[in-house]
Amino acid sequence: MTPVLVPQLGNEITEAEVAEWLKAEGDTVDQGEPIVSISTTKMTFELDAPASGTLQKIIVPEGEIAEVGDTLAEIG
Amino acid sequence: MPRQIVVDPDQALAPTRLTMPAIAVHAYDRPFAEERAARGDAPLMEALRHMLVIRAFEEMLSSFKATGRHGEIAYTYKGPAHLSIGQEGAAVGAALALAPNDFIFGSHRSHGEFLAKGLAAIANGDEADLDAIMAGHDGGRLRDTVARALGGEGRALAENFLLFGFLAEIFMRSNGFNGGMGGSMHAFFPPFGAYPNNAIVGASAGIATGAALRRRLAGEDGICVAHAGDGATGCGPVFEAMNFASMAQFDTLWQPPYDGGLPVLFFFTNNFYAMGGQTAGETMGWDRLSRIGAGVNASAMHAETVDGTNPLAVADAVARKRALLREGKGPALLDVECYRSCGHSTTDANAYRSREEIALWEPHDPIARFSGMLVDAGVTSEAGIEAMRGEVAERIAAVVRAVVDPKIAPPVDVAANPVLIGQMMFSHGQIDVPSGPSTLAGPVEDSAALRKLGRKARNGRGEDGASVSPMRAITLRDGLTEAIVHHMAHDGRLVAWGEECREWGGAFGVYRGLADVLPHHRLFNAPISEAAIVATAIGHAMAGGRSLVELMYADFIGRAGDEIFNQLAKWQAMSAGMLQLPVVLRTSVGSKYGAQHSQDLTALIAHIPGLKVVYPATPFDAKGLMASALSSNDPVVVFESQRLYDKVETLAGDGVPADYYRVPIGLPDIKRHGRDVTVLTIGPSLYPALDAAEELAALGIEAEIVDARTLVPFDHAPVLASVARTGHLLVVSEACERGSFAQTLAATVTRHGFADLKAAPVVLGAPNWIVPGADMETTYFPQAHDIVEAVTGAFHPERKVNRRGVRSWDALDLARRGI
Structure with a gap:
């Protein structure tokens, strides 16, 4: 299982909001494919799938805030 | 909006020969x-x-x-x-x-x-x-x-x-x-x-x-x-x-x-x-x-x-x-x-x-x-x-x-009016609140990022009194954006440029979303040419425009030294007021990036006659001071702390008004009342000072926290009145102490409030050496415990606390050694 993590997005940025899931649970994803759009106070950012596989579980739903390092979803 | 011009490797890497026109x-x-x-x-x-x-x-x-x-x-x-x-x-x-x-x-x-x-x-x-x-x-x-x-x-x-x-x-x-x-x-x-x-x-x-x-x-x-x-x-x-x-x-x-x-x-x-x-x-x-x-x-x-x-x-x-x-x-x-x-x-x-x-x-x-x-x-x-x-x-x-x-x-009769030349530095003029039809390419609602500002809470304190996430409440960054959007939308003379200002939204996101509603000729990316960014802003304003330009880091001021010090600062006075230079120069003070990306250089700008200088620390002040800066017919340098961009409004009771308003340039503001010591802060030092005030209160010392908000001009009256009540002054800033504006404030208050002072004022700034890397920053920029130690050590020795900071040096010895 590969976690989709909130990366360090800037010097003073500690958290990000999940703006939109571009993939749904159960979808097949390729490594490098954008799967989620996250928004910080400073910018909006599309995260790429860290591995190929199936999007097994979305942990942080749209509109919720996660901290840097948190797991947003799992790919397996 | 993504970049419209594709960098095609097949084209870029194909062999060719450059030819030049004959000259x-x-x-x-x-x-x-x-x-x-x-x-x-x-x-x-x-x-x-x-x-x-x-x-x-x-x-x-x-x-x-x-x-x-x-x-x-x-x-x-x-x-x-x-x-x-x-x-x-x-x-x-x-x-x-x-x-x-x-x-x-x-x-x-x-x-x-x-x-x-x-x-x-x-x-x-x-x-x-x-x-x-x-x-x-x-x-x-x-x-x-x-x-x-x-x-x-x-x-x-x-x-x-x-x-x-x-x-x-x-x-x-x-x-x-x-x-x-x-x-x-x-x-x-x-x-x-x-x-x-x-x-x-x-x-x-x-x-x-x-x-x-x-x-x-x-x-x-x-x-x-x-x-x-x-x-x-x-x-x-x-x-x-x-x-x-x-x-x-x-x-x-x-x-x-x-x-x-x-x-x-x-x-x-x-x-x-x-x-x-x-x-x-x-x-x-x-x-x-x-x-x-x-x-x-x-x-x-x-x-x-x-x-x-x-x-x-x-x-x-x-x-x-x-x-x-x-x-x-x-x-x-x-x-x-x-x-x-x-x-x-x-x-x-x-x-x-x-x-x-x-x-x-x-x-x-x-x-x-x-x-x-x-x-x-x-x-x-x-x-x-x-x-x-x-x-x-x-x-x-x-x-x-x-x-x-x-x-x-x-001849110019300076004796008849000794401040004659001084009066030519600034017109102190300002435009009316821009209110004409929108000059944007589309409605603000066309931009997701700008739409989002409208959904955020105006107050940074929730009903339970806790601080709200900067994702959910208007931040200092958002306050700046709102003032800029209003002026951009209603004043077609105003044009903004700087490095990464357009699609990126500025390196720190202040222009985020603006590219969705502004055409290139109102907001554009400039080359990494700080001198040209400032010089063109001056020319644009001299010829009737209004300029909003950005130096990504204050550390790059040196790259535009002549343009700021000799051109922007001087042409109003050198023209005896014939020229007006409505230029807002935004620049950020870095954090965690070390010696060449984290310096507070406010003193350098404040030292040059002819520049107004503001350094807001709260979202309310940031929005109001940016509106005043954009309204000013005089040049204004706006310092913005990267550490504060995500601050929500926790001090102004009603939060950040959604409507347009101005905060006057030049007026310090009391952020916390107290009777025992006046702590005058510049920029982000406000927050450690507020934390220190809580600690001091537990020791029975009530600190009055005054946020300078502006360096030039500066109305000393609220500070002198505060010192008249408390008898003590500590000035805190993140600039190196030597030659800092904090020293200037302390000296002026000493001269004009001497009768009220029970002890010599103290200046607490950064030491006179390089800004160290991120892990060492707390040894460099004044922290809450440094402020507590300065207040108890200098003014209330009977309440002296155990030392937690590293500032155990002899200032006179350091000066002798050039540090």
């Missing part, structure tokens, strides 16, 4: 008879007369400097005289091809440039316009003075007006064109199209480029000429300006009618010497100055080398470049070769060139040469030229007699 050198070969037929005899004689006026004017200055006399008139002139004797063909030739509504920006050897442009504007301008210009300057007082002292009507009066206003300015008289505040190297008169001359070599390049931007955006017809010498090609900011004027986006991204390279002509009067260093052959790599055009863009800036000893060759080239600029094919570059037969200044011993060389150039003197052409062709005779020379000499003598008479040209 013409002295290609002018039009027979004089043709020029005569095309122009007519009278304009040719007029061009000669203009050269004679410039020559006589400068020889008069030279005579005063060398002998203290001009003919029978004795006068001691103490100012500089950088003369252009021998270069009149270049100046008059350029002016011949320019329209009255074209602008020139002078070099530091600019008497000839100024007079040539003024004389041409008078010769070619509409007489009613000339009357209006003279009536409009200083309420017509200078015109009336000149009419009484020198007489004349119509164009003759206008020429006397020009010569008197210019010489009175050089002699620093109160009725000089710039109220005596400009002097020899800075005199100018915009109504004749003569914008500031500049004592800093090459400094007009960026300013003229910014003015050209404004002219393009305002739909004005005229071009801008940046005068510079050959030595200016050694100055980085000149190259920055030439690149800025050539940016590809003007063709690739800007939409009609705003598209096309900027209408600016870089006019290098090449006299082969940069003061005493020989350019071609010694201090430069180029053999011909025009060669550098090929390094700037694919059209080689339409560069040419032309013969500056022949005004007709210069006029021919300037006319052709002017036509290209008006077609949107700018910028252009001219290398105008001529020879300065006088010294660089009156202290020049000609040690760097030989008498033989000077003699070689004598036949190429532009006046001798042009006179010869006119006589040979039968346009005039030797006697005719001598008569003209005599008339010019008489006119100059009459002007000199008038200007040296203090009854006609009174």
Whole structure:
């Protein structure tokens, strides 16, 4: 299982909001494919799938805030 | 919006050869008879007369400097005289091809440039316009003075007006064109199209480029000429300006009618010497100055080398470049070769060139040469030229007699009003709240990022009193954005640029979403050219625009040092208020990026007279101060702490108003009341001070926290009133203590609040060494515990706490060691 993590997005940025899931649970994803759009106070950012596989579980739903390092979803 | 131009590797990496356009050198070969037929005899004689006026004017200055006399008139002139004797063909030739509504920006050897442009504007301008210009300057007082002292009507009066206003300015008289505040190297008169001359070599390049931007955006017809010498090609900011004027986006991204390279002509009067260093052959790599055009863009800036000893060759080239600029094919570059037969200044011993060389150039003197052409062709005779020379000499003598008479040209009376010059630093004017129809490309709702601001909470404290996430409440960044959006939406004169300002939204997101609703000509990415970013902002404002520009990090201020310190700060006063510079210069103070990206350089900016300086620390103040800055007709530098961009409003009870409002520039604000000690903070120091106040309260010490908010101007009254209540002052800032603005505040309060102080004020800043890396920052920037220790240690020793910080050094010993 590969976690989709909130990366360090800037010097003073500690958290990000999940703006939109571009993939749904159960979808097949390729490594490098954008799967989620996250928004910080400073910018909006599309995260790429860290591995190929199936999007097994979305942990942080749209509109919720996660901290840097948190797991947003799992790919397996 | 993603980038529209794809960087295609197949294209980028394909082998090819670059070719450069051929650059013409002295290609002018039009027979004089043709020029005569095309122009007519009278304009040719007029061009000669203009050269004679410039020559006589400068020889008069030279005579005063060398002998203290001009003919029978004795006068001691103490100012500089950088003369252009021998270069009149270049100046008059350029002016011949320019329209009255074209602008020139002078070099530091600019008497000839100024007079040539003024004389041409008078010769070619509409007489009613000339009357209006003279009536409009200083309420017509200078015109009336000149009419009484020198007489004349119509164009003759206008020429006397020009010569008197210019010489009175050089002699620093109160009725000089710039109220005596400009002097020899800075005199100018915009109504004749003569914008500031500049004592800093090459400094007009960026300013003229910014003015050209404004002219393009305002739909004005005229071009801008940046005068510079050959030595200016050694100055980085000149190259920055030439690149800025050539940016590809003007063709690739800007939409009609705003598209096309900027209408600016870089006019290098090449006299082969940069003061005493020989350019071609010694201090430069180029053999011909025009060669550098090929390094700037694919059209080689339409560069040419032309013969500056022949005004007709210069006029021919300037006319052709002017036509290209008006077609949107700018910028252009001219290398105008001529020879300065006088010294660089009156202290020049000609040690760097030989008498033989000077003699070689004598036949190429532009006046001798042009006179010869006119006589040979039968346009005039030797006697005719001598008569003209005599008339010019008489006119100059009459002007000199008038200007040296203090009854006609009174000296600036500083004794009568000791703050006279100070009053010229700022107009303190501001525009009304912009409220016209939106100038955005679409509604704000078109931008997801801007839409989101409307959904955020206005107050950073939730109902439970806890701080709300910056994702959910308006932050300091958002406050800045809201003020900027309002001005951008309702004031079409306002244009914003800087590095990464568009798609990226600024490196720290303040412009996030603006690219969705603003076209390129209102918000654009600038090259990494800090000098050009600031210089163009100045020119844009000087020509009637309002500029909002950004230096990504305050640490880059040095890259725009001259532009901030000598140009932005000074032109309002050097014009005696004739010019206004509504420029907002945003710059961020970094964090966690170490020595070259985290310095608080507020003291550097506050030290330079002529700049307003704000440093907001709360979202409420950030929005209100940014609105005031954008409304100001004076230049304002806005410092923004990267550490505070995500701060939500926890101090203003009602949060950040959604509507537009202004916070006055210059007024400190009490953020927490207390009776035992006044803690005056600058910028982000507010927050550790508030934390410290909680700790101190637990010790029974009630601290009053005053946020400076603004450095220049600064109303001390609230601070002095606070100190009168508490008897103690601690000033906290993140700047190095040595020479900081915190020291200035402490010194001023000590002087004016001495009777109320129970102990000497303490300044707590950063130590006088480099900002260390992120992990060591807490040992460098004052922390809450440092503030507690400073208050208890200096003012309340009976409540001294255990030391938690590292500040256990002897300040006097450090000073002795230079740290």
